[in-house]
Amino acid sequence: MPTLPRLFRLLEDDWSLVGGSADASAAAARWTASHPVLRGFDSPAAVVDSCHRREGTTPTLVAAVLAEAGRDPWAARTVLHIVLPGIGAVARRASCYVGGQRPVWQSSDELHQDVVLIALDRIHALAGTAPAFPCRAIVDGTWQRVRHHAASVRQALTTRADIEAGDDAVAPAERSGLEELGLVVIEAVNAGALGTLDAGLVYSCHVGGYGVAELAPATGRTARSLWRRRRRAEQLLVARGRADD
Numbered sequence: 001m002p003t004l005p006r007l008f009r010l011l012e013d014d015w016s017l018v019g020g021s022a023d024a025s026a027a028a029a030r031w032t033a034s035h036p037v038l039r040g041f042d043s044p045a046a047v048v049d050s051c052h053r054r055e056g057t058t059p060t061l062v063a064a065v066l067a068e069a070g071r072d073p074w075a076a077r078t079v080l081h082i083v084l085p086g087i088g089a090v091a092r093r094a095s096c097y098v099g100g101q102r103p104v105w106q107s108s109d110e111l112h113q114d115v116v117l118i119a120l121d122r123i124h125a126l127a128g129t130a131p132a133f134p135c136r137a138i139v140d141g142t143w144q145r146v147r148h149h150a151a152s153v154r155q156a157l158t159t160r161a162d163i164e165a166g167d168d169a170v171a172p173a174e175r176s177g178l179e180e181l182g183l184v185v186i187e188a189v190n191a192g193a194l195g196t197l198d199a200g201l202v203y204s205c206h207v208g209g210y211g212v213a214e215l216a217p218a219t220g221r222t223a224r225s226l227w228r229r230r231r232r233a234e235q236l237l238v239a240r241g242r243a244d245d
Contacts, residue, residue: 005088005108005109006109006112006216007109007112008084008112010092019044019045019081024072027075028047030072035067037061037067047065048078051082062134062135063130063131063193064129065082066127066131068127069124076124079123080123083123083135083139084120087139088147090115090139092144093149094115095111095112095113097150097154097242099117104150115142115146116148118140131154154188184237184241185202187240193236194237197229198230198233200230201229202233
């Protein structure tokens, strides 16, 4: 397997410490009450290891843990680590959007943070839906979201370039609140006023409906620090909006 990016290595290093911890093992024990297929696994780390060995029961195991992901952060993180190799492949595939004349992400680190956040969003969205091939649904869904985001950002950059060049580019007559938020966030990122992590926090919380505590495990930061980052990002966006008025 190719070398994992820095963020992915940090996640794996942390998982090696906590995946078999007492708290994690207690979570795995809770899941077996509703999912007998998980009996015999003494920790989330053991489930991940089994899935990475591609044993015949892998889809069933993933589906069982995914069913708990909507209400148990340990389950969401377990699924994230099961699909982490696939998410790493998505990050490598999306590396073409880093830098260049129309950069969607300024650096690989920014891309990797967004890919992980998007994957976690996808895991929460699929929790309890019982897809036939859960790993494929998460990885393919993550790639589709990344590609759609990249296309949207590049379209916005192209439109802005046309306007600045004096072309007759016409903006839509009306935009939804979510579209307005997306444009404001994109502009702040492109201006270097807002980092991609902070932009992802604002977007995931206000558009995706996720709580900071749910996003913290994927970023390797505490919920408290993410609260502060999101508050500062929101204040910055409000200040930029007032300055433009």
